[in-house]
Amino acid sequence: MNHLKKLYSLLGLILFIQGAAGQVSPEIQLGARGVMSFNTDISGSQKTSSVNDFSDTGLLLGFRQKLYSNFRGQMVIGMQFPDANSDLGQVFFHQTFLQLENRNHVLKMGRSRVLSTLIEFPTLRDDDALPFTDVLNPFSSGENTEDNQYGNVIEVSRLFGQRYWLRVHGEHFTKTPQSGGTSETDFSLNAVGIAFEYLVPETQIWNRPFVQQLGLSFNNFLTDRRGYSAQLDKTLINILASAIINIKADPLYFWDARFQAIYNRGFDDIRGIATYYDLTRARSTAVFGSLRFLYRKLERPTLQWALSAGYKVFPDLTTATSQWQLISNFFYRLGENFDLTVQLQHARFNGDLKSLYGRSETRMQFGMVYSIDQRWNKQFDDRNSLLNLEHGYIP
C-alpha cells in the first residue's frame, strides 16, 4: 500500500513539474532590508540598552505575471523580525497578499500594510513615531506595534489620470491578547475606510513638482461589533490628512518636508487614559512633520539628515494630557545600498500618559542599514515608468 502511495506521489510530482515547465516564468522580485542598531536609553522609565536590535529587518519575495486582457497578477510573501518585546514570535509574516491590477485599477487581498498612515517618514524604523504617524489599532493590547501596521486587508484602488488615487478598503485588525492564551479565530471585518490621494510618481521627481503628495483619508473601526466592544456601542472614526512638499527638488542638494495630521474622534465617555485600550479610544489630534536634506553626489544618495517632530493632544481628558517627540537622524552611504546611521529621539509625556510611559524617554541608536530591491526575469513595464507616463502606456 505504501508503495502505491509513493508511486502516486511520484506521478503527481512528475505531472506537476511537467505542468510547471509549460508555464511562462514569472517576474521575481526580492526585497530585503537589514537594520542593525546598538540602542541605549539615556533617560526614561525603563533605562535599557540593547547591544543588537534587529527589528524591522525583513525579506519580501514577490512574483508577477501578465494575465489576459492587460491584467497583471502578483503574489507577495514577506517576513519580518518584530520588536524583541512583542509576542509575535521570532519571525512575523507581515505581507502575504495577492494583487490583481490593470492600468487604472488595483485589487489587493491578504495580509499587508494597512492604511493607518498615508505617507512614510524618514525615521530609522517604521514604528519610531507610531503614536503620531499611525492610526492606532483599538483592538490591540499595544504590545505589538505590528498590530497597528499590518492586518488582513481587502483594498480596491482606482487611479484617475496618472496621479489621483481613490482607495476603498476594509480590514481585519488583529485583536490582542486573545482570552486564555488562545489563537485568534474571528477574522471578520472590523474596519473600513476610504482615502483620496494626489501622488506624483517617484520617477517624475526630476520634473521638480512642488507638491509631491496630498492625501485625505477616513478610517472607521467597527468597534460596535459583537465581541469587540461590549462597553461602547459606537464606531471609532479617524481622519488623516497628509502632504509632501519638495522645498528644493535639486539633484545635488535635495530638501523636502512631510506633514501628517490624524484626528481621532474618539468616544465622548473616555475621560482618562489608564490602559492602551483607552489610549486608542480617547479623542486626540496628532501632528507629525519632517524636514529632510539629501546630498546626492554623482546622482546617488550620499548622506541624509532629517529632523522630525510630533505633537499629540487629548482634549477631552480630565487631566490635560499630551505627548511630543523629536527625532533626528543621519545616514551616510558607504556604498551601494549600505548605510551607516545614527538616530537620536526624545519623547515627553504629560498628564495621564506619564503614568503609562514615564515623564520622558531619550534614546540614541547607532546602526547600519542594508536594503535591496531587485527584480529578475523582467517582462513588462511599471505603471509609473517614464516611458509609460510620458510616452504612451503599453500594457
Added chain:
Amino acid sequence: MKRRTFIQASGMITAGALLPGTLLGAPFKAANKQKYPYVLEPTLDGDVKEFHLFIDIHQQEIVPGFKIHTLAFNNQVPGPEIRVNKGDKVRVIFKNKTELNHTIHWHGLHVPWRMDGVPYVTQMPVMPGQEFIYEFTAEPAGTHFYHCHWGTLLHMQAGMYGSFIIEDPDDPVRSRFPYEREYTLLYSAHDVNFLREEMNSMLERMKERMYMMKTGRFNKERFAVFDSKKEFEDAVKNGYQPPYVVNRRAPDELPVPNWFTVNGKSYPSTPALFITEDENIRVRLINAGTEEHYLHLHGHDFWQVADDGLPVPYPWQRNTLRLSPGKTIDIIIEGKNRGIWTFHDHDTRRVTNNGLYPGGNLLALVYEDLPAEETRLNMMAQKMGLKNLPIVALDE
C-alpha cells in the same frame, strides 16, 4: 470547453499561424509596400540635397498586439531611406526631440571626420532639444546605413538606424544583372526587456542632468567624461566603473535578444519579396543589430554582388550568407524557380518571437505569377476547411 480540448486547440493555433491574407492578393501587396522604409525626399539648396531627420520616442508594433517603445527617426523604425547619387553634396539637419543624447554616424560613408558622429571624438553629443547639421559629399557608392553612435548598444536596438543608398550611374551590378525592382532589408535583434529598463533609466537620469545643465552645474565628473587618460584611470580606481559602481542605474546584465526584426517587424509582420519568373531583383541586406544572421534562401542560389557597399569583382553564387553586425551585403535573386519560398536565418533561434516559433526574421520570396492552381490543397486539407497554400507558417 474541457481543459484537454482547450490545450489541444491552443497547440493547433500555435502551429498553424496563418499568414495575413493571401500572399498573392492585392491587399497583401499594398500592405507589404508599407513594410519598407520610405525614401526621404530632399529639398534643394543650390546644389546641396538637404534632408531633415528628427528623433523622438515612438511606439512600434513589432507584431500585432505587441508594442514596444522605440527611438525612431521621423517616427518610424527603421528610419527613412536616404537615397542620393554618388558625388552629391548632402546636408542632414538632425533635430533631437527626445530627452536623451544622440549623434548620427554614417556607416560606410567617407565623410569628413568631424561629421562622423562619434561623441567626444568628433563632436559633442546632440543634447535634448538641440539640432546638429551634418554635411558631406556622398561617397562611395553602394549600400550603407546610418545609426546613432551615442549609447549605441541601446540606441541602435531601440530603432535608431536607417538605410543610406548611394547610387552609381555606372553601377557594375546593374550592368551585369539588369533589374527594375530592389528591396532594402534592415535586420536587428532586440532584448525588449533590456530596452525598456535601460530607456527608463536613461530618461530618469537625463531629467536630472538637464536640470543641472540649466543651472550651470553639470560638470564633466557628473557626465563621466575626462580630459585625459589619467583622469579616467583615476576615476576607475576611485570606484567610478563596474563593479564598484557609483552612479550606474541601468541593468547590469548584457542584453540577450529575444525579438528579431526585419525592417522593424517580426514574423508574421515581416515584409515579403516579390518577384516574377525571369526577373532579377536586388536585395540590399543591412545588419543594424548585434547578432550574426545566416540568411538562407530556399530553392535558389542567389548572387552575392556587393559587400559593405562595394561591388565584388567576381560575384559568386550561394544560398546562405553570413550577415555580421555592421555588414551590408547586396544580392541578386534570379526568378528561376516559381513558387513561394522562405528566406530566413538558419540560426533558427532567430525565427522566434520571445522564444516561440514561428517568428523573428522569417520572410517569403513570392512569385507574383504563381498560377492559382499550384496553390491548391489536397482533399484532406480542403476537408479541414483550409483554402490554399501557404496555409501554415513558412517553415524552414
